[in-house]
Amino acid sequence: MNVTQAVLNRSSKRSFINKPVSTKLIKALLEVAARSPSGGNLQPWRIYVLNKEAMEGFKTHQANWSEPEAPEYDIYPPSLKEPYRTQRYNVGEQMYSKLGIERDNKEDRFSQVLKNFDFFGAPAALFCFIDRDMGPPQWSDLGMFLQTFMLLALEAGLDTCAQEAWSLKHESVSDFCNVNDNLMLFCGMAIGFNDSEDPVNTLKTDRLPLDEWATFL
Numbered sequence: 001m002n003v004t005q006a007v008l009n010r011s012s013k014r015s016f017i018n019k020p021v022s023t024k025l026i027k028a029l030l031e032v033a034a035r036s037p038s039g040g041n042l043q044p045w046r047i048y049v050l051n052k053e054a055m056e057g058f059k060t061h062q063a064n065w066s067e068p069e070a071p072e073y074d075i076y077p078p079s080l081k082e083p084y085r086t087q088r089y090n091v092g093e094q095m096y097s098k099l100g101i102e103r104d105n106k107e108d109r110f111s112q113v114l115k116n117f118d119f120f121g122a123p124a125a126l127f128c129f130i131d132r133d134m135g136p137p138q139w140s141d142l143g144m145f146l147q148t149f150m151l152l153a154l155e156a157g158l159d160t161c162a163q164e165a166w167s168l169k170h171e172s173v174s175d176f177c178n179v180n181d182n183l184m185l186f187c188g189m190a191i192g193f194n195d196s197e198d199p200v201n202t203l204k205t206d207r208l209p210l211d212e213w214a215t216f217l
């Protein structure tokens with residue numbers, strides 16, 4: 001698989017089969033992903049991996065969750081303007097259409113959202129933290145690192161789903177990972193083998209035409 005194939009074939013998978021993932025493989029992918037660029041070579045990502053016993057322990061830890069937590073940050077701007085608002089709306093409608101969930105079926109839509117907090121059934125996962133002293137440039141470094149990892153995972157036969165939804169449970173996650181208070185949770189990521197029979201995994205989001213977002217001077 002070359003880079004172009006990996007970029008074109010990668011997509012967020014929201015349903016996984018119960019097939020173990022090698023911790024050794026995850027470690028190898030992370031070591032290569034660390035070659036991602038970062039301003040000043042700060043390498044600001046701090047990664048915590050869940051697999052096997054750790055994943056089981058985390059799910060036991062989740063059973064104690066009861067109180068809602070204040071979001072660590074706004075996943076989207078409070079008043080999302082166009083064309084971004086429509087793009088976000090469209091991907092949601094496309095996903096629920098794949099699942100056969102009607103717009104007024106709020107219960108099933110909420111149940112689908114909650115699957116984030118089971119990593120969509122993935123057997124392995126990671127959490128990505130960043131030092132609170134870091135700013136927007138270093139947050140962009142996280143994106144490059146995570147994208148690199150996801151492409152490498154695809155090359156290795158794995159599927160992924162990056163999940164900012166975990167920022168809504170940052171206190172519980174930080175407690176389980178026993179991280180320093182100076183670290184801020186950015187996102188989680190499900191890692192595993194996608195369920196090819198689940199229609200949600202056939203979702204392939206569109207992209208805007210080049211002339212709508214690129215200007216050649």
